[in-house]
Amino acid sequence: MPSEPQPIKGFLRNTHFARLLKTAREQAELVDTVKGLLPPPLDAHCLAAARNGDALTLFADSSAWASRIRYLSRNIKQKLRNEGILIKEIRIRVLLENRGSPSVRPAPAGGRLPPGTAALLESLAQGMVDPEQRAILLRISKNARRDP
Numbered sequence: 001m002p003s004e005p006q007p008i009k010g011f012l013r014n015t016h017f018a019r020l021l022k023t024a025r026e027q028a029e030l031v032d033t034v035k036g037l038l039p040p041p042l043d044a045h046c047l048a049a050a051r052n053g054d055a056l057t058l059f060a061d062s063s064a065w066a067s068r069i070r071y072l073s074r075n076i077k078q079k080l081r082n083e084g085i086l087i088k089e090i091r092i093r094v095l096l097e098n099r100g101s102p103s104v105r106p107a108p109a110g111g112r113l114p115p116g117t118a119a120l121l122e123s124l125a126q127g128m129v130d131p132e133q134r135a136i137l138l139r140i141s142k143n144a145r146r147d148p
Contacts, residue, residue, distance in 0.1 A: 037079045054088040059095035066092045118144035
């Protein structure tokens with residue numbers, strides 16, 4: 001391992017990295033071209049494009065926008081052909097952002113429970129057979145009703 005830092009230009013000359021960089025630039029140009037063919041607001045929902053031979057895959061940010069892009073795919077293919085880009089097949093995929101688990105919501109600001117939750121907890125407590133569980137739910141309900 002070298003004891004001194006190596007110049008970045010040596011890393012940039014690496015053939016694997018150079019090929020990766022070239023592919024990234026080509027895909028960025030391709031998605032810009034495709035976005036230019038889409039009407040607003042559809043262009044903002046086309047997130048990425050990847051070409052594999054004569055197949056083009058477009059990525060939308062939701063299934064609703066994907067279906068709208070899919071509806072225009074024949075038109076997109078023709079416009080790309082007019083620009084000298086020959087595509088036989090266009091696939092549309094949904095690219096979901098990683099927003100964490102959909103079942104986990106952030107806690108309310110200030111640690112307060114939403115309105116109505118205290119009443120719901122109290123109602124649930126009344127139906128509990130186990131006195132310990134009933135006491136826990138009543139205590140949480142009481143604390144939820146307190147003003148900060």
